[in-house]
Amino acid sequence: MKIKVLGTGITKFGELWDQSLESLAQEAALEAINDSRLTIDDIEAVYVGNMIYGKTANQDQLGALIASKLGLKGGSLRVEGACASGGLAVHLACQSIQAGTYKNVLVVGVEKMTDVGTSEITSALMGAGSEMERKAGLTFPGLYALMAKTHMEKYGTTKKHLAEVSVKNHFHASMNDKAQFPFEITLEKALKSPEICSPLTLFDASPITDGAAAVVLSSENDGKGVYITGSAVATDTVDLSDRKSLTEIPATKEASQKALKMAGVDIKDIDIAEVHDCFTIAEILAMEDLGFCKKGEGGDFIKKGYTRLGGKMPVNTSGGLKACGHPVGATGVKQIVEIATQLLGKAGKRQAKDVKIGLTQNVGGSGATVVVHVLSL
């Protein structure tokens, strides 16, 4: 598999009350098309990743809506797999190019979350959970808190381990002017922040964010630039209580093994990664399930600085979901934008050194959908 990332675009992530979903999508899309040096007429389809706009604004058919706002004809669709919607849009666009249906496809991940109240957003996001979880009163902090608590009991992971993830990702975000929280925090501040759902605190949780990210993918193969070389999706139960273990996300293992095999590389070859840190515990689980370290050692792996910029394998140089922000449908596309930018050496102050192969991991719900991509120079 060799799909070229011809262009990337991203909006500011944050509480963007003066922007609409349409204007965010257009901004990211036009930046990506401009970066690709193609014209609108060269783009044959638009694949949109979005989770909740149908619920919060009663607007469906976002594929056609965004395509026609951009003046694009051809194919269009919206794909949804909860918080993995963006990754799925990239995955499908790759397939459409591999299938020979299109040469150039625009992928847009977008979410407008701050136009409605917190309780409405919290409820809409729980659509990613099961009916039983909703009826039991669980929210996403609750689901990930269960995983964190079990991981702590089983492997000795501490609140400090969790906080280290947050401190690192805020450090990275301090060098990313698109980030929602472009500032550093101290370990003390993270540890003293109010509890959201024990053991998770405010600084263990990703925020509610508006934003969009876009990539132009192409069958072009001139050897230059960044290519997606692996793309895979894996599935698990939507209901966390149907799983055998609370301390792993099996779909991460399955999707990453497939994507790495497709790319013909080993996990040890990965120089840089963007993973789905919707909560700090999720980044610890990702380190273990992707195979960067052994099960139970994710906390220490991060604490040792391996995944901090300057370390042997930087993780979430964008600031991650925690500090760059988490506009749900945009996240999986933003991960591709960040890795492509890093591999091209265009990441400015947060540029990682000598990075040639990168990986993205995008999770839906508590692990029911996982999309992994491998990118190479």
Added chain:
Amino acid sequence: MKIKVLGTGITKFGELWDQSLESLAQEAALEAINDSRLTIDDIEAVYVGNMIYGKTANQDQLGALIASKLGLKGGSLRVEGACASGGLAVHLACQSIQAGTYKNVLVVGVEKMTDVGTSEITSALMGAGSEMERKAGLTFPGLYALMAKTHMEKYGTTKKHLAEVSVKNHFHASMNDKAQFPFEITLEKALKSPEICSPLTLFDASPITDGAAAVVLSSENDGKGVYITGSAVATDTVDLSDRKSLTEIPATKEASQKALKMAGVDIKDIDIAEVHDCFTIAEILAMEDLGFCKKGEGGDFIKKGYTRLGGKMPVNTSGGLKACGHPVGATGVKQIVEIATQLLGKAGKRQAKDVKIGLTQNVGGSGATVVVHVLSL
């Protein structure tokens, strides 16, 4: 393109208050898998077409949900393009097989519409329209009534022409025990039925329906059976007022031309078709835009009996959306099930004679998304 339809499944369409979305999806899926003679373990991915369940039941991630209910691992996703969601799911599954990602993919189209009140459903369906259309108080009968009225004024199409579509589709449904309305109606009854939105009457409109349809698609190519030989999507503005004409659906032309070219056949080669008669006027527009007859002559084309079972090219032998029912996300998949069943000569009382090449046309909204498939023996 040559993707085998290895198995098909369909539930009863209707007001199924004793069934859930999950049970409907499972029933259709298991029937399709059983028909395909594969086992659950042979299926590598589940692609789900669904429009409104996130809104009416706050349940997202239907790809993973349905996959895990069936005990399936591998890939999963939900795709949405309003009432074209089912067709899009088939289109994407074909691409995933062409791309070499999977060998066998299950496609499930499903909608559970009768669990909430009529006003809630009407509002949810208007998510397929534009914000301006919603604010103007338009509903889908209103949008199609505008098209019908303009077609009448421009081409002399009459209420009787519209009613002929309904009478024909009820006649077909009377031979389909899966249909929501498996009975004939007289032309007089259709003409005397109450007006919903002038000039459209109750019998010009498709109903609110629960139901699911499923197909197993495969890279297998042993020469036997039915194959999808063309699959294309086209896009237009979501807002009807942004179009140049109210008497055509340009995306139907674009998608059908692409799909026919891909299949290497001409529109004259089509022996049988399932088209998107969400309102009777839509079937008249489909006849014209697909090129079965000239623009403006769709009403007469149907009146002459050409598209009635026994005619030269039967259309909507299932009963169509009008009489078989319209569980939104299921419709595009049901069209594939019906054409495959007809081509295999397994349609029982409603079997069309000498049919070798079929076409399906699935429309999202008032024509913003159109998916066309060509199937051949």
